[in-house]
Amino acid sequence: MEKITLNQLYDIMYDHMDPTGWWPGRSDWEVIWSTILIQNTNWKNVAKALTSLYYATDFLPQNILNMTNEELSKMIASAGFYTRKTQTIKNVATYFNDNFDCDLELAQEQNKRKLRQEILSIHGIGPETADVILMYGLRKGEFVVDTYSRRLFTCLGWKNVPPYEKAKVLIEKNLDNFTLRNYQNFHAIIDTFNQEYKLPQQFDNSFLAKYELIIPY
Numbered sequence: 001m002e003k004i005t006l007n008q009l010y011d012i013m014y015d016h017m018d019p020t021g022w023w024p025g026r027s028d029w030e031v032i033w034s035t036i037l038i039q040n041t042n043w044k045n046v047a048k049a050l051t052s053l054y055y056a057t058d059f060l061p062q063n064i065l066n067m068t069n070e071e072l073s074k075m076i077a078s079a080g081f082y083t084r085k086t087q088t089i090k091n092v093a094t095y096f097n098d099n100f101d102c103d104l105e106l107a108q109e110q111n112k113r114k115l116r117q118e119i120l121s122i123h124g125i126g127p128e129t130a131d132v133i134l135m136y137g138l139r140k141g142e143f144v145v146d147t148y149s150r151r152l153f154t155c156l157g158w159k160n161v162p163p164y165e166k167a168k169v170l171i172e173k174n175l176d177n178f179t180l181r182n183y184q185n186f187h188a189i190i191d192t193f194n195q196e197y198k199l200p201q202q203f204d205n206s207f208l209a210k211y212e213l214i215i216p217y
Helices: 006-016 028-037 043-057 061-065 069-075 082-100 104-108 112-120 127-137 147-155 164-173 180-197
Strands: 002-004 211-213
Touching (some): 002 006, 006 180, 006 211, 028 082, 028 104, 028 127, 043 061, 043 069, 061 082, 069 082, 082 104, 082 112, 112 127, 147 180
Parallel strands (some): 002 211
């Protein structure tokens, strides 16, 4: 087995896979709402919800806040868990309205750590969703410790990946000179790799089968 670092893993995967077009969206607002809608469902159902939401609100948080919960729930019903997701979307819209007057560019200029702490305090938003919002909606480099990354790292020999926050710190400390685009690409190719090889069952048939990850410390 050939031992590789996280940076080397990124380079190998990037050479074999195309991350372009990941997390599609007509606007940063669409990306933010989709990170909430995608929870516990598939993209086909999310796409239907986004289409309805777009025609009703143009994805603008001020328009979402002008809707009743019942109206919003009907718009996003195809994504499932619509009662909970309705309230979470309203909570996120309220956050951007109260703190940035719905000016997403102003939000994107803020300190990454401060933004993450504030977004994590929004009811209904967990660490994974917060990091996806930060990376794709607010353009801040984050490593998303999702199920797909855990499966991949386990297949590569990291048998006991720590809980979310500790794993995130370890991983980011071991990613040298990573840009926002690098973080976005890594997230995309890890998720795509899992979809192509159905981890862990088909890992031995993949181009990564001969490698072992040097566990971050």
